Amino acid sequence: MTWTLPEPMLSAAVNSPDLPQGWAAEPKWDGFRAQLSTEAGQVVLRSRRGTDLAGMFPEIVAATAQLPDATALDGELVVWESGRLAFERLQGRLRRGAGAVEASTTWPSHFVAFDVLRLAGTDTTAWPYRRRRTALEDLFAERQLSAPWALCPSTTDPDTATEWLSWTAVGMEGVCFKRLEDPYRPSVRGWRKYKVRETQEAIVGAITGSLAASRSLLLGRLDARGLLQYTGRTTTLARAASTRLSGLLVPAAAGHPWTGWTFSAGWGTRETLTVTLVQPEVVVEVAADVARDSADRFRHPARLHRIRTDLTPADTPLFQTR
Missing domain, CATH: 2.40.50.140 (Nucleic acid-binding proteins)
Incomplete structure (x- = not known):
């Protein structure tokens, strides 16, 4: 049976920055949500709304050679410039079209992975977040994944989550909260997000x-x-x-x-x-x-x-x- 990428799991805005008990926190990146799947040399890279991004980010597609076959990730496409996240450069990448290869050198992107949806042929969406997170960390460690791959930090420590709220100077938007025992639920707003930007x-x-x-x-x-x-x-x-x-x-x-x-x-x-x-x-x-x-x-x-x-x-x- 052919495996297809599920619809993204979504988040709902909350007014409190406090990390709830039984949840993990992740930094909220000022980037472009994307899902990626690779199988038998075929790569799918799409936006949250289903737009095909593969032609716009050739360096990400090429880097899937570092991943095990039949693997899918959820994450954020970001561009760094002068020590901070540059959303405007990222939007410029999306508009370049035929100039995507040149733009990949001028404004190289990174894929910040925060979830694994499939791992070497195994569908992981039914796993609880804590198990998916461990699998994602093991993937980065065992494969020694390097740029453009980046592992999104995750914590259950409230003090660390609070510290991340001060990262706005480098372009972080806030924090996301994810329940440790939740599976990956497509199209469901089961995550929470707190934005510190005005x-x-x-x-x-x-x-x-x-x-x-x-x-x-x-x-x-x-x-x-x-x-x-x-x-x-x-x-x-x-x-x-x-x-x-x-x-x-x-x-x-x-x-x-x-x-x-x-x-x-x-x-x-x-x-x-x-x-x-x-x-x-x-x-x-x-x-x-x-x-x-x-x-x-x-x-x-x-x-x-x-x-x-x-x-x-x-x-x-x-x-x-x-």
């Missing part, structure tokens, strides 16, 4: 300007009922960001949740914005100050930090009414 994700629901040249983004989040609620807008976009978004934004279909809404041009003003509704599918990460109104909307425009093509609307924090 940026946050939101969904693009509308824009000012045009689809070809958006000027600013109107942002939203899903509430507990799954409805998109408005949370604020961004400052004027840089040309490069506007250009990239033009290939991602899609005109709104009938039944957009903001149909008929009006949006204020500024806090405390009566002037309204002229907006174009778009399909609420694109996720962005923004930096916003702490000033909010009673409905948890930004009182001041947020600054676009980056576009998160690796995330879906379901990955954004829930809208919370104060």
